[in-house]
Amino acid sequence: MGKKITIEPVTRVEGHGKVTIHLDNDNNFERSRLHIVEFRGFEKFIQGRPYWEAPVTVQRLCGICPVSHHLAAAKAMDVIVGAGTGDGLTPTGEKMRRLMHYGQVFQSHVLHFFHLASPDLLFGIDGDPAIRNVIGIAKMHKDLAVQAVMMRKYGQEIIKVTAGKKIHGTGAIPGGINKHLSLKEKMSLLDGKDPMNADKMIEWSLGGLEFFKNFHKANKDLIDNFAAFPSKHLSLVRKDGALDLYHGVIRAIDADGKKILNDVDSQDYLEHIAEEVKSWSYMKFPYLRKYGPKDGWYRVGPLSRMNTAEFIPSPLAQKEFEIFKAYTNGKPNHSSMHYHWARLIEILHCAEMMKDLLNDPDLMEGELVTKGTKSYEGVGLLEAPRGTLFHHYRINKDDQITMANLIVSTTNNNMPMNLAVESATKQFISGQDKITEGMLNAVEVSIRAYDPCLSCATHAIGKLPLQVKLYDSKNNLIDKRTKD
Amino acid sequence: MSKPIVATTSLAGCFGCHMSFLDIDERIIDLFDLVDFNKSPIDDIKTFTKKCDIGIIEGGVANSENYHILKEFRKNCKILISLGECAIMGGLPAMRNNKDSIESCLKEAYIDSPATVNEDKIIPNDEELPMLLDKVYPCHEIVKIDYFLPGCAPRADLIWDALVALLNGKEIDPKYKTYKFD
Numbered sequence: 001m002g003k004k005i006t007i008e009p010v011t012r013v014e015g016h017g018k019v020t021i022h023l024d025n026d027n028n029f030e031r032s033r034l035h036i037v038e039f040r041g042f043e044k045f046i047q048g049r050p051y052w053e054a055p056v057t058v059q060r061l062c063g064i065c066p067v068s069h070h071l072a073a074a075k076a077m078d079v080i081v082g083a084g085t086g087d088g089l090t091p092t093g094e095k096m097r098r099l100m101h102y103g104q105v106f107q108s109h110v111l112h113f114f115h116l117a118s119p120d121l122l123f124g125i126d127g128d129p130a131i132r133n134v135i136g137i138a139k140m141h142k143d144l145a146v147q148a149v150m151m152r153k154y155g156q157e158i159i160k161v162t163a164g165k166k167i168h169g170t171g172a173i174p175g176g177i178n179k180h181l182s183l184k185e186k187m188s189l190l191d192g193k194d195p196m197n198a199d200k201m202i203e204w205s206l207g208g209l210e211f212f213k214n215f216h217k218a219n220k221d222l223i224d225n226f227a228a229f230p231s232k233h234l235s236l237v238r239k240d241g242a243l244d245l246y247h248g249v250i251r252a253i254d255a256d257g258k259k260i261l262n263d264v265d266s267q268d269y270l271e272h273i274a275e276e277v278k279s280w281s282y283m284k285f286p287y288l289r290k291y292g293p294k295d296g297w298y299r300v301g302p303l304s305r306m307n308t309a310e311f312i313p314s315p316l317a318q319k320e321f322e323i324f325k326a327y328t329n330g331k332p333n334h335s336s337m338h339y340h341w342a343r344l345i346e347i348l349h350c351a352e353m354m355k356d357l358l359n360d361p362d363l364m365e366g367e368l369v370t371k372g373t374k375s376y377e378g379v380g381l382l383e384a385p386r387g388t389l390f391h392h393y394r395i396n397k398d399d400q401i402t403m404a405n406l407i408v409s410t411t412n413n414n415m416p417m418n419l420a421v422e423s424a425t426k427q428f429i430s431g432q433d434k435i436t437e438g439m440l441n442a443v444e445v446s447i448r449a450y451d452p453c454l455s456c457a458t459h460a461i462g463k464l465p466l467q468v469k470l471y472d473s474k475n476n477l478i479d480k481r482t483k484d
Numbered sequence: 485m486s487k488p489i490v491a492t493t494s495l496a497g498c499f500g501c502h503m504s505f506l507d508i509d510e511r512i513i514d515l516f517d518l519v520d521f522n523k524s525p526i527d528d529i530k531t532f533t534k535k536c537d538i539g540i541i542e543g544g545v546a547n548s549e550n551y552h553i554l555k556e557f558r559k560n561c562k563i564l565i566s567l568g569e570c571a572i573m574g575g576l577p578a579m580r581n582n583k584d585s586i587e588s589c590l591k592e593a594y595i596d597s598p599a600t601v602n603e604d605k606i607i608p609n610d611e612e613l614p615m616l617l618d619k620v621y622p623c624h625e626i627v628k629i630d631y632f633l634p635g636c637a638p639r640a641d642l643i644w645d646a647l648v649a650l651l652n653g654k655e656i657d658p659k660y661k662t663y664k665f666d
């Protein structure tokens with residue numbers, strides 16, 4: 001037996017995940033694993049509850065992107081109440097939900113890029129960990145910190161006026177939405193006092209992209225090559241190939257960009273997607289059935305969406321999309337660090353869409369709910385900030401849920417995150433006999449690019465300590481580093 | 485004078501309480517000046533380098549790791565706060581209590597779920613994974629808790645007012661509009 005390194009982010013402490021790395025006697029890479037250590041049993045205990053509760057209960061799985069779960073469950077329940085499979089809502093119902101969703105993706109992406117990821121860029125992967133966090137940013141780049149806080153606040157306010165509440169709202173109901181947008185709410189966000197207005201958000205989103213592009217120019221090797229590997233990509237796209245975060249058909253491409261799943265209706269997801277179980281993680285491993293568990297894994301999220309979509313239906317983001325596509329000559333982009341770039345393009349897209357929707361009179365009047373003929377099974381998919389989210393329910397004659405199947409966004413990236421960890425470990429740790437803090441952070445940076453839920457809130461207020469222990473072949477502790 | 489030290493953790497919670505904490509918005513930047521965040525709220529005594537003044541717990545206790553972390557927090561924090569429904573009474577994860585055994589929850593998730601292909605009927609059980617408890621417990625059944633801040637998630641203003649009061653050595657005096665339920 002060789003050596004084992006355990007990387008335990010505070011997120012392990014928070015009940016989420018940890019990394020173990022096994023090295024052979026010459027300190028060379030043997031294997032690495034990202035373990036997800038949390039299990040809740042939601043699929044079981046939701047059984048017996050009335051179906052209409054799902055949109056408000058299920059979101060309590062995740063307080064970081066609750067709107068995504070709220071809406072995916074509501075979309076599944078739309079099918080159950082006979083309101084169609086994505087296109088059957090009233091204009092008010094659909095547009096209010098979209099506004100809620102853009103607010104959500106906006107705030108989640110902002111939180112991730114500015115609060116979590118930018119410290120690595122601003123202070124360096126091996127920068128002083130005492131300042132390499134959002135508190136360091138607040139002290140040394142105050143303008144950027146204020147901007148980040150206010151952008152996130154803007155997204156949260158959008159959620160509040162559409163869902164009723166910033167976290168775990170109640171706006172979406174089976175078949176539609178339960179409120180209109182008032183004139184006061186509209187004006188406060190469209191035209192609010194600086195900086196709380198739509199134009200400022202667009203301006204700051206463009207600023208975020210500039211910041212990234214300048215960093216990219218100066219750090220090409222890191223951004224282009226770190227933890228990069230070819231893979232399949234999957235997302236929803238609008239029927240005409242446009243990026244659409246709220247609704248679409250399932251599309252997957254292979255590493256060369258060839259479409260391998262196209263125009264699959266979300267109701268048919270089970271025919272194409274399966275999950276494998278491994279004994280060392282509570283998180284399952286999804287794959288495309290036709291390629292089997294070994295080759296069928298794929299990536300999801302902002303990078304994948306840039307790869308599967310053909311254009312972005314908002315003008316400023318479309319321009320940025322063209323630059324992004326040109327960078328890889330129109331071929332799929334496989335660089336993990338380009339997730340950040342893609343995320344920033346989506347931030348801009350959301351800002352544009354929020355402005356358009358706030359100007360839309362349908363939000364202030366019109367029917368809220370669609371009624372139809374009941375059915376007993378429904379599937380709801382959407383593009384959550386971190387990737388495609390699947391909700392699937394069956395109910396009985398008494399309106400009780402009898403089956404719930406959820407494939408959450410981060411789960412889709414399980415295999416890719418494991419590969420990113422492997423790649424970062426091989427590059428930075430394999431063959432070394434001393435572990436430095438920077439090496440550990442490199443492993444984290446590779447995970448962080450995927451914005452998994454496991455590096456979330458605690459880190460957001462400035463902490464992502466790691467503890468790494470290096471054992472020799474007899475399990476004696478020979479080196480230990482704590483990053484704090 | 486050294487600044488007060490605050491530590492936070494999420495046990496079996498959804499991070500929504502932490503997100504609501506961030507919803508204090510601009511005030512977070514002031515908070516960074518007023519307090520130090522404890523840097524290592526890890527279940528290893530050596531990494532809890534200093535005693536903390538305030539420990540904030542999100543989430544209930546669903547596995548062995550949650551249990552140990554909660555114990556560590558009690559040991560190292562002068563004041564311990566249960567933040568949100570999950571910490572106070574188990575919250576949504578506690579829906580399994582007295583209704584579904586942990587075995588039936590695992591079976592549903594890893595064997596019976598319609599997308600899962602698992603011929604060998606593997607249920608995750610690696611030594612790296614913490615042990616699941618029979619029930620989800622509220623924090624105050626495991627350790628003494630000094631304050632409870634209700635809500636799911638508790639409102640940002642409630643969290644802010646409570647912190648400001650405690651940092652000034654006062655009692656928490658919540659206003660109805662900050663803690664009412666939805």
Ligand code: SF4
Nearest residue numbers: 497498500568569570
């Ligand atoms: S109380 Fe609500 S917001 Fe807080 S962790 Fe529990 S479910 Fe999430």
